Amino acid sequence: MSVLVEAKELKKYFDTKSGQLHAVDGINFQIEEGRTLGVVGESGCGKSTLGRTILHLLESTDGQLFFEGKDVTKLDKEGLKALRRQAQMIFQDPYSSLNPRMTVSQLIAEPLKIEKQLSKADVEKKVLELMDTVGLARRLFHTYPHELDGGRRQRIGVAKALAVNPKFIVCDEPVSALDVSIQAQILNLLKDLQEERGLTYMFITHDLSVVKYISHDIMVMYLGQMVEKGPAKEIFDTTIHPYTKALFSALPQPSIHNRQERILLKGELSSPINPKPGCRFAKRCIYAKDICFAESPALEEYEPNHMVACHFAHEINK
Template sequence: METILEVNNLKKYFPVGGRTLHAVDDITFSINKGETLGVVGESGCGKSTMGRTLLHLHESTSGTIRFKGEDITKVNKKKLSELRKEMQFIFQDPFSSLNPRFTVYQTLAEPLEIAGGYSKIEIEEKVYAMMDTVGLARRLVNTYPHELDGGRRQRIGIGRAMILEPDFIVCDEPVSALDVSIQAQIINLLLDMQEEKQLTYVFITHDLMVVKYISTKIMVMYLGEVVEFAETEELFESTLHPYTKALLSAVPLPDVDAKQNRIVLEGEVTSPIDPPQSCRFCARCKYAQDKCRKEIPPLTEVKPGHMVKCHFVKEINKM
C-alpha cells in the first residue's frame, strides 16, 4: 500500500517561564492511503498539538514529517501553501472555527478563492456540489453560523476542508461538541467521503467507541508520548499497556447488567514541563518498579504491528 504520511521522532516543545513543556515527545508512525489513524488519550496529552504540528500549523521542534515523500518541515512558504490544498484540518468546535460574518456560501467559496484558478461559475458549481455532498440543503446557502445548529455547522466545516479535494485530513475531535445522534451522522458522512475519495484521516478523540468504529489503527498517547500503537481490532482484543487498560475499563458497556472491572488510576500526574528521565505513567501505575522511575521505557514491538512503551509489558500480561 502507498504510504501517504511518515512521521519520525517528531517533537514539539513550548517555552514556559524559562522551562520547557514537552507537548509532543519523540513520536514515530506512518499512515497508508485510505487508512484512518485514531489518536486517543486524556485531555492535555498532546493529541491536538500533534495534529496541528502534522499540518505545520505549529512548527515542529525537531523530527521529520514526510507527506507523499516530501519533508514538509523543510519546505518554503510557497511550497507549503501548495501542499495545504492536499492537507486539511477539521476543527473541534464548529461554531468558533467559522467566521460569524460569512454565509455558508462565503465559507465554502473562500478556500477556492484563496487557491485561485477558478471562475465565479466554477466556484458556484463547486459550492453547491459540496453542499449536496455534506447534506446541507441549498436553501441554507445564505445563512450565517448562528442561524444553524451544531450538526449543520460541522457539515460546513467538513465541506470547507473537503472542497479543495485534499488527500489527507486531520479531524480534531470533530464530533465531541455534538449530540450523540448528530455524532453518528457526521461520522458516517466522514466514512462515506473516505470510501468515495480514498481519503486518509488522523482522527483525534477521547471517545474510544468512536475511534473503534472509524479507525484502522489506534495510537494511545500519554503526556506527549505514544504508549501503545496497534491495529484497531488487535488493540481492543489484546490491550497491553496499563494506561490503555484503564481507558478501556471506563467505557460504558451496552449491557447495563454486565459487570465491568473499572480501573481507577491513583497518584499524581507527572508534569510535562521538564519531565524526569523515567516512565511518565509510573506515578499512576500499580505495576511500577524502581526501573520505571529511573529509565524511560522504549516503544517496543511486542507482537507483529503492536507497539508498547512499558518496561514490564510481558510480565504484566504474562505473554
C-alpha cells in the same frame, strides 16, 4: 498500500516560565493511504498539538515529517501552500472555527477563491456540489453560521476541508461538541467520503466508542508520548499498556452480564515541563518498579504491528 504520512521522532515543545513543556515528545507513526489513524488519550496528552504540528499550524521543535515520501519538516511559503492543497483540518468547535460574518456559501467558497482561478459561476457551482456532498440543503446557501445547529455547522467545516480535494485530513475531535445522533451522521459522512474519495484521516478524539467505529489503527498517547499503537480491533481486544487498560476500563459495557472492572488511577500526575527520565506513567502505575522511574521505556513490538512502551509489558500480560 503506500505510506502517505510519516512522522519520525516528532517533537513540539513550548517555552514557559518554569521551563519547556514537552507537548509532543518523540512520536513515530505511519498512516497508509485510505486508512484512519485514531489518536486517543486524556485531555492534555498532546493529541491536538500533534495534529496541528503535522499541518504546520504549529512548527515542530525537532524530528521529521514526510508526506508521500517527501520531507515536509521545514517548508517555505510555496512549499506550505502546496502541502495545504493536499492536507486539511476539520476543527473541534464548528462555531468558533467559522467566520460569523460570512454566509455558508462564502465560507465554502473561500478556499476555492484562494487556491484556484475560477470564475464566479464555477465557484458557485462547486459550492453547491460540496453542499450536496456533505448533506447541506441548498436553501441554506445565504445562511449565517449562528442560524444553524452544530451538526450543520460542522458540515460546513467538512465542506471547507474538501474544497481543495485533499488527500489527508486531520479531524480534531470533530464530533465532541455535537449531540449523539448528530455525531453518528457526521461519522457516517466521514466514512462515506473516505470510501468515495480514498481519503486518509488522522482522527483525534477522547471518545473511545467513536474511535473504535471509525479507525483502522489506534495510537494511545500519554503526556506527549505514544504508549501503545496497533490495529483498532486488536487494541480493543488485547490492551497491553497499564494506561490503555485503565482508559478502556472506563468504556461502558452494553451487557449487565459482562461487566468490566473499572481501573481507577491514583497517584500524582507527572509534569510535562522539563520531564525527568523514566516512564511518565510510573507515578500512577501499580506495576511500576525502580527501573520505571530511572529509564524511559522503548517502544517495542509486543505482537505483529502492535507496539507498546512498557518495561514490564510481558510480565503484566502473562
